[in-house]
Amino acid sequence: MVLKHYDVIVIGSGPGGEGAAIKAAKAGKSVALIEKHKIGGNCTHWGTIPSKSLRHAMQRLVEFKSNPLFEHVSHRLNIQYPDLLHSAASVIDRQVRMRQGFYDRNHVDIIYGHARFIDQNIIEVIEEDGSVGKQYRGDSFVIATGSRPYRPRDVDFSHPRVCDSDTILQLKQTPNSITIYGAGVIGCEYASIFRGLGVKVNLINTREKLLAFLDDEIIDALAYHLRERGIIIRHNEEYSSVEATDESVTLHLKSGKAIRSDLLLWANGRTGNSQNMGLEEIGIAPNRRGQLDVNEKYQTALPHIYAVGDIVGYPSLASAAYDQGRFAGTELVDGFCEYHLVANIPTGIYTAPEISSVGKTEKELTEEKVPYEVGHSFFRSLARAQITGQTVGxxxxxxxxxxxxxxxxxxxxxxxxxxxxxxxxVMAQKGEANSVLYFANTTFNYPTMAEAYRVAALNGLNRL
Known part of the structure; x- marks a missing residue:
């Protein structure tokens, strides 16, 4: 049997797969993209896009209710969680149609199903009903299958009161209370979303502090504002069991505490989507987290098979995944890529208030014995923040x-x-161009939030 042949076969249509597929197609390669579920992958349907859309809708609702101009009508609003989901659905639909257009314009063939390697150059596609479909031959492959929420075997996720970050998007009503187990990025973001709707929130952290990879001052500010909004945070806790009934769900902790609520959101860890792909049989062994090891060119143990995005682990960001896919696409087309991920990848955490950072923290600089100084700009002092009412930060x-x-x-x-x-x-500039003096001496629009850079620079230089 003669198999249909492609120069490049990409598995997964999230940011990493999209970056690789479009790059290879623009270089004139014949490209097929295999997607198990829907165009856009986890990022568009269960991760970044829906959660950030929910957060934005919640933030607008909070701003409306707290605006004195609308206080005479705001009490009449009865916005529920499903209403926020509805607003997110319209964004997801536009994203899918836009991305489908990318593939159509670049003549990328879309094949739906689960990809499984038969040998190092042949894959078969398993249909949604479990039947085996067609086989395809490829010269190069890019695995961009993403990740899914980690589910402990002793927790019953089939129970309607137990959710993870995927199934929370199918919730049909607003709970009166929710317990979120796991205080990482996903846990903190959903804590903000539900608290914005007036839901009682218990945030259970398995570690000593929230988001320990952030600067300590930012962590303290986040914890303060979450608590100020009424979120109960418990640190250094570990679950022992989950007891779900028709009326409630109780999270039993090893410390002896029992946290009862209407809903439990399990947000503790993710696992790479590498199962049942035939990878072990061709010499590519996922680690215990389901992730694949790659070199600096994003090649796996087999040089013609690349992997990008969440399936390779750090930094597990949609922004980085797209660039990884684009760079891997360049490597497999040209044999080299002069570009790599930037050294300082920015993080964006969409809590309320929002957090973003790039570069070293104070703790890291202290441990490395780097002589540094700090410049602050508090939003409450900025005219733009006072105008918009966004003075926290x-x-x-x-x-x-x-x-x-x-x-x-x-x-x-x-x-x-x-x-x-x-x-x-400015950080990315070389030599003298990377200097705090740039912020001190440049002219920013006024009033803007960008003016915070000038204020912080002058504040830090004054300390010298």
């Missing part, structure tokens, strides 16, 4: 005391994930 610049080079930027507050890119651009 700050911008923090860390810079070298001698060279004045920018070492890290940390932002907490409204539009933090947008504000951070100004600092990222």
């Amino acid at each position: 700050m911008l923090k610049i860390l810079f070298h005391r001698d060279t004045l080079a920018i070492l890290g930027i940390h932002c907490f507050g409204a539009e933090a994930s947008e504000i951070i890119h100004i600092g990222q651009a």
Whole structure:
């Protein structure tokens, strides 16, 4: 039997798969993209897009209810969680149609089903009903299958009161209370969303502090504002069992505590989608987290098979996954790629308030014995923040005391994930161009949130 042949076969249509497929197609390669579920992958349907759309809708609702102009009508609003999901659905639909257009214009064939390797160059596609479909031959492959929520075997996720970050998007009503187990990025974001709807929130953290990879001052600010909004945070806890009934769900902790609520959201860890792909049989062994090891070119143990995105682990960001896919596509087409992921990848955490950072934290610089100084700008002092009413937050610049080079930027507050890119651009410059003096001496539009950079720079230089 003659199999249909492609130069490149990409498995998964999330950001990583999209970046690789479009790059290879634009280079003139024949490309097929295999997608198990829907165009856009986990990012569009269960991860970044729906959660950030939910958060945005919640934030607008909170702003409306707290605006004195509308206080005479705001009490009449009865917005529920399914209403927020409905608003997110329209965004998802536009994203899918847009991405489908990318593939159509670039002549990428879309094949639906689960991909499984028969040998190093042949895959078969298993249909949704479990039947085996066609086989395809490829010269190169890019695995971009993403990840899924980790599910312990002793927790019954079939129970309607037990959810993970995928099934929470199918919730049909707003709970009166929710317990979120896991205080990582997903847990903190959903804690903000549900608290914005007036839901009682218990946030259970298995570690000593929230989001320990952030700067300590930002962590403290986040914890303070979450608690101020009424979220109960419990640190250093570990579950022993989950007891779900028709009326409620109780999370039993090893410390002896029992947390009862209407709903449990399990947000503790993710697993790479590498199962049942025939990878072990061709010499590619996933690790215990289901992730694949790759080299600096994103090649697996087999040089013609690449892997990008969440399936390779860190940094597990949609933004980085797209670039990884694009770089892997360049490698397999040209044999080399002069570009790589930037050294300082910005993080964006869509809690309320928002968090974004790039570069070193104070703790890291102290451990590395780097002489640094700190410049602060508090949003409450900025005219733009006062105009918009978004006065909670700050911008923090860390810079070298001698060279004045920018070492890290940390932002907490409204539009933090947008504000951070100004600092990222200056940090990326070489030599004297990377200097806190740029912010002190340049002219920013007024009033803007970007002006925080000038205020923080002058604040830090004054400390010298």
